[in-house]
Amino acid sequence: xxxxxxxxxxxxxxxxxxxxxxxxxxxxxxxxxxxxxxxxxxxxxxxxxxxxxxxxxxxxxxxxxxxxxxxxxxxxxxxxxxxxxxxxxxxxxxxxxxxxxxxxxxxxxxxxxxxxxxxxxxxxxxxxxxxxxxxxxxxxxxxxxxxxxxxxxxxxxxxxxxxxxxxxxxxxxxxxxxxxxxxxxxxxxxxxxxxxxxxxxxxxxxxxxxxxxxxxxxxxxxxxxxxxxxxxxxxxxxxxxxxxxxxxxxxxxxxxxxxxxxxxxxxxxxxxxxxxxxxxxxxxxxxxxxxxxxxxxxxxxxxxxxxxxxxxxxxxxxxxxxxxxxxxxxxxxxxxxxxxxxxxxxxxxxxxxxxxxxxxxxxxxxxxxxxxxxxxxxxxxxxxxxxxxxxxxxxxxxxxxxxxxxxxxxxxxxxxxxxxxxxxxxxxxxxxxxxxxxxxxxxx
Amino acid sequence: xxxxxxxxxxxxxxxxxxxxxxxxxxxxxxxxxxxxxxxxxxxxxxxxxxxxxxxxxxxxxxxxxxxxxxxxxxxxxxxxxxxxxxxxxxxxxxxxxxxxxxxxxxxxxxxxxxxxxxxxxxx
Numbered sequence: 001x002x003x004x005x006x007x008x009x010x011x012x013x014x015x016x017x018x019x020x021x022x023x024x025x026x027x028x029x030x031x032x033x034x035x036x037x038x039x040x041x042x043x044x045x046x047x048x049x050x051x052x053x054x055x056x057x058x059x060x061x062x063x064x065x066x067x068x069x070x071x072x073x074x075x076x077x078x079x080x081x082x083x084x085x086x087x088x089x090x091x092x093x094x095x096x097x098x099x100x101x102x103x104x105x106x107x108x109x110x111x112x113x114x115x116x117x118x119x120x121x122x123x124x125x126x127x128x129x130x131x132x133x134x135x136x137x138x139x140x141x142x143x144x145x146x147x148x149x150x151x152x153x154x155x156x157x158x159x160x161x162x163x164x165x166x167x168x169x170x171x172x173x174x175x176x177x178x179x180x181x182x183x184x185x186x187x188x189x190x191x192x193x194x195x196x197x198x199x200x201x202x203x204x205x206x207x208x209x210x211x212x213x214x215x216x217x218x219x220x221x222x223x224x225x226x227x228x229x230x231x232x233x234x235x236x237x238x239x240x241x242x243x244x245x246x247x248x249x250x251x252x253x254x255x256x257x258x259x260x261x262x263x264x265x266x267x268x269x270x271x272x273x274x275x276x277x278x279x280x281x282x283x284x285x286x287x288x289x290x291x292x293x294x295x296x297x298x299x300x301x302x303x304x305x306x307x308x309x310x311x312x313x314x315x316x317x318x319x320x321x322x323x324x325x326x327x328x329x330x331x332x333x334x335x336x337x338x339x340x341x342x343x344x345x346x347x348x349x350x351x352x353x354x355x356x357x358x359x360x361x362x363x364x365x366x367x368x369x370x371x372x373x374x375x376x377x378x379x380x381x382x383x384x385x386x387x388x389x390x391x392x393x394x395x396x397x398x399x400x401x402x403x404x405x406x407x408x409x410x411x412x413x414x415x416x417x418x419x420x421x422x423x424x425x426x427x428x429x430x431x432x433x434x435x436x437x438x439x440x441x442x443x444x
Numbered sequence: 445x446x447x448x449x450x451x452x453x454x455x456x457x458x459x460x461x462x463x464x465x466x467x468x469x470x471x472x473x474x475x476x477x478x479x480x481x482x483x484x485x486x487x488x489x490x491x492x493x494x495x496x497x498x499x500x501x502x503x504x505x506x507x508x509x510x511x512x513x514x515x516x517x518x519x520x521x522x523x524x525x526x527x528x529x530x531x532x533x534x535x536x537x538x539x540x541x542x543x544x545x546x547x548x549x550x551x552x553x554x555x556x557x558x559x560x561x562x563x564x565x566x567x
Contacts, residue, residue, distance in 0.1 A: 147528075155455075159458065
């Protein structure tokens with residue numbers, strides 16, 4: 001775990017400014033010079049009385065030495081420094097000595113450091129947008145069909161217009177036919193273009209529930225609510241109130257129909273496992289969904305959904321949730337930072353979600369590492385269960401669900417081995433993957 | 445009788461334009477809008493050149509190309525892949541499956557004509 005504090009650096013800087021020797025300060029506060037050296041190099045955490053004593057010896061307020069918002073800045077700089085460039089090099093491997101002085105850099109040049117961190121953050125955001133747009137261009141069937149339709153019309157118009165322009169002796173019958181064709185194709189082109197513009201205008205994922213497909217509309221609404229429906233929680237829970245809120249927010253009939261099914265299940269499950277009871281148990285016994293399911297005598301998938309519906313501000317980290325049907329199509333996504341979920345096309349075949357899908361009824365738990373410029377690790381739990389009661393002669397439908405907990409829940413496991421996986425093949429840089437379906441457009 | 449071109453394309457107005465361009469140059473143009481009937485036509489009467497779209501109903505142009513290259517009678521048939529799918533990976537796939545030439549839509553009439561002449565040995 002890298003150090004997260006600037007305290008040591010600040011002590012060293014303040015001591016130097018005062019012209020005080022390390023040994024002298026150590027004697028003043030009653031510790032050994034070697035221990036003070038460790039503190040000044042941020043290798044020992046410091047707080048309480050010792051921090052107060054050192055601050056007094058340095059004639060400065062303790063708060064001016066203790067960690068604050070700068071810890072986040074240091075993390076951001078460390079992340080920027082730890083990333084690989086296209087050739088597999090990192091700034092760190094190029095200039096390891098400078099990484100050692102990262103805290104010093106942030107301490108001496110806080111403005112530049114903040115600018116670097118902010119620029120890096122924007123770069124990451126831009127990269128995510130490029131990946132999402134590439135994913136969309138590659139796999140959005142509506143967009144692909146629209147562009148193909150437009151290209152076909154343009155091709156026909158161009159070729160036919162060239163014939164008319166370059167064939168002065170064309171006979172009347174052909175000429176009339178080509179005029180008709182151009183007229184038809186131009187009308188088709190105008191219609192396709194208008195449809196495409198309308199589609200793109202409505203697919204920006206805005207906050208008003210106009211994200212595009214019914215599933216996107218529903219997910220945008222849920223995201224706006226933090227995936228927590230207060231109307232369906234607690235002693236005053238009301239399915240009708242929750243349904244009314246949802247119906248008021250979603251516009252399309254299909255989205256509302258999907259929303260009704262989701263809201264009814266939410267309210268039902270909130271009654272079976274109230275948020276407060278779940279939080280109390282999880283804070284006491286941990287967030288392992290298997291243990292919580294056993295504790296409450298409820299299904300693992302229900303516990304997954306209830307954990308994912310807990311308010312973010314009461315959790316030690318982020319929780320993601322994704323579900324798919326028997327075809328592997330993602331039917332629900334609650335995103336989690338560092339684990340992109342494809343909007344179109346299939347996800348990475350290595351996801352524990354799919355491991356569970358092919359082993360119905362058997363829970364899967366594993367650590368995973370998502371490919372990316374700054375790979376992050378998650379605890380993944382998944383299960384696939386039959387939906388509805390089995391009946392002779394009727395098809396059995398399955399739903400697989402995967403819960404993702406970030407490092408905030410399991411910091412001690414952050415360094416343990418993890419299954420390397422990606423988002424989807426097209427934007428995954430992992431080479432030599434046995435599950436690869438198509439070449440990647442991003443470098444390894 | 446001129447040489448034969450088999451055009452596999454599902455857009456009627458593109459078919460008419462290409463038919464016109466090639467016919468005026470002396471080519472006999474047969475057209476099919478799906479893979480199965482195109483393969484059957486090739487088996488009946490081998491053309492001198494095939495122009496092949498990729499996004500076709502039921503069977504893609506790449507599937508048709510793969511089947512052609514697997515047949516002893518058709519493995520050397522000159523094929524121009526003419527497609528709206530213009531990404532680098534589509535060109536790579538076309539080459540991998542044995543296309544002699546690859547051209548993207550929208551195309552230039554002169555270039556299509558020149559390419560067909562070249563493939564048909566009439567350049």
